[in-house]
Amino acid sequence: MKSSQLTFDNKIILAPMVRVGTLPMRLLSLEYGADIVYSEELIDWKFLKSVRRENGVLGTIDYLDPTDGTVIFRTCAKEKQNVVVQLGTSDPDRALKVAKLIENDVSGIDINMGCPKEFSLKGGMGAALMTQKEKAKKILSTLVENVKIPVTCKIRVFENIDDTLTLVKELEATGIKAIAVHGRTKVERPQHPNRNHVIKKIAETLNIPVIANGGSREIENYRDLFKFKDDCGCSSVMVARTAQYNCSIFRKDGMKAMDDVIVQYLKKCVEYDNSPSNTKYCVQNMLKELQETPRGKRFLECQTLEQICNIWNLGDYCRQKQLEYQTKGNFGRREIMP
Numbered sequence: 001m002k003s004s005q006l007t008f009d010n011k012i013i014l015a016p017m018v019r020v021g022t023l024p025m026r027l028l029s030l031e032y033g034a035d036i037v038y039s040e041e042l043i044d045w046k047f048l049k050s051v052r053r054e055n056g057v058l059g060t061i062d063y064l065d066p067t068d069g070t071v072i073f074r075t076c077a078k079e080k081q082n083v084v085v086q087l088g089t090s091d092p093d094r095a096l097k098v099a100k101l102i103e104n105d106v107s108g109i110d111i112n113m114g115c116p117k118e119f120s121l122k123g124g125m126g127a128a129l130m131t132q133k134e135k136a137k138k139i140l141s142t143l144v145e146n147v148k149i150p151v152t153c154k155i156r157v158f159e160n161i162d163d164t165l166t167l168v169k170e171l172e173a174t175g176i177k178a179i180a181v182h183g184r185t186k187v188e189r190p191q192h193p194n195r196n197h198v199i200k201k202i203a204e205t206l207n208i209p210v211i212a213n214g215g216s217r218e219i220e221n222y223r224d225l226f227k228f229k230d231d232c233g234c235s236s237v238m239v240a241r242t243a244q245y246n247c248s249i250f251r252k253d254g255m256k257a258m259d260d261v262i263v264q265y266l267k268k269c270v271e272y273d274n275s276p277s278n279t280k281y282c283v284q285n286m287l288k289e290l291q292e293t294p295r296g297k298r299f300l301e302c303q304t305l306e307q308i309c310n311i312w313n314l315g316d317y318c319r320q321k322q323l324e325y326q327t328k329g330n331f332g333r334r335e336i337m338p
């Protein structure tokens with residue numbers, strides 16, 4: 001049992017990203033070569049009010065909002081061995097209830113201790129936990145003691161290196177299996193340099209794997225992933241923004257052109273009935289300034305998955321798949337709600 005558990009040494013990892021890290025992006029990242037994929041941050045109470053459904057039409061496990069059927073979290077067997085769910089929480093009991101709910105469907109649980117957004121901080125979640133150490137440790141130790149899959153956490157750094165080292169040592173002592181470190185403080189933004197030297201110091205100090213994060217500005221190709229992790233003295237690396245723009249960064253044989261990636265991404269969106277609004281958001285991130293081109297403008301007007309697919313010549317594929325799913329059973333919504 002223990003030997004088949006997910007481990008965090010020598011891994012290339014898709015970082016947790018709100019709205020970006022949904023099932024199609026996670027599966028495509030794995031196909032391209034990522035070893036582990038983190039879900040977007042999911043808030044504990046949303047999970048707690050969800051209902052778990054095995055979706056026979058799509059072959060997925062869905063956690064649905066019972067009021068409107070919205071998918072809160074969708075997963076499937078293909079990613080089961082490699083997916084870590086990231087939780088936003090400020091409460092050990094709530095975190096444990098969620099963990100028990102999902103522990104048979106995923107391979108790890110991560111606690112977000114780095115999010116600097118006001119919503120998280122006000123709720124005592126994310127980076128708020130870095131200054132509420134006792135609560136942070138209680139959340140982690142409660143999970144470690146009661147859940148059979150590995151528990152990790154993701155933090156930022158403090159301005160003061162000694163404060164950071166004190167924190168990570170205490171977090172390590174809870175029994176977590178790894179710690180991801182984004183080398184910026186709570187108030188720093190992507191334009192600030194990542195404190196790779198602090199990550200290195202953490203990696204030298206701890207015995208558990210430290211996952212280097214925050215390097216997207218210096219990661220433009222596969223080799224850069226390794227340069228960044230070496231610079232941080234870590235055996236594992238976690239990448240967010242570079243993967244958000246082009247998740248073929250995980251390909252050993254080099255990155256694919258943006259349009260190739262979009263085609264593969266859309267196929268997964270169709271296959272797993274991803275919502276049109278989430279699909280559109282992720283493709284927008286890939287297109288970036290190309291949204292200003294005539295094709296980009298046509299794309300921005302799309303309301304359905306089929307319309308989006310038409311632009312990348314996948315309209316027939318989308319219609320066929322949707323028909324197949326409709327004949328198998330009732331599923332999903334089709335339009336972006338105004």
Ligand code: FNR
Nearest residue numbers: 015016017018040041112182214215216239240241
């Ligand atoms: C993020 N980040 C983030 N972090 C986290 O712990 N949970 C989350 O849900 C999110 N969501 C999120 C969304 C988007 C669109 C971005 C760009 C970032 C932060 C992310 O995981 C990472 O720590 C930083 O982006 C730094 O890594 P990179 O981008 O330099 O590789």
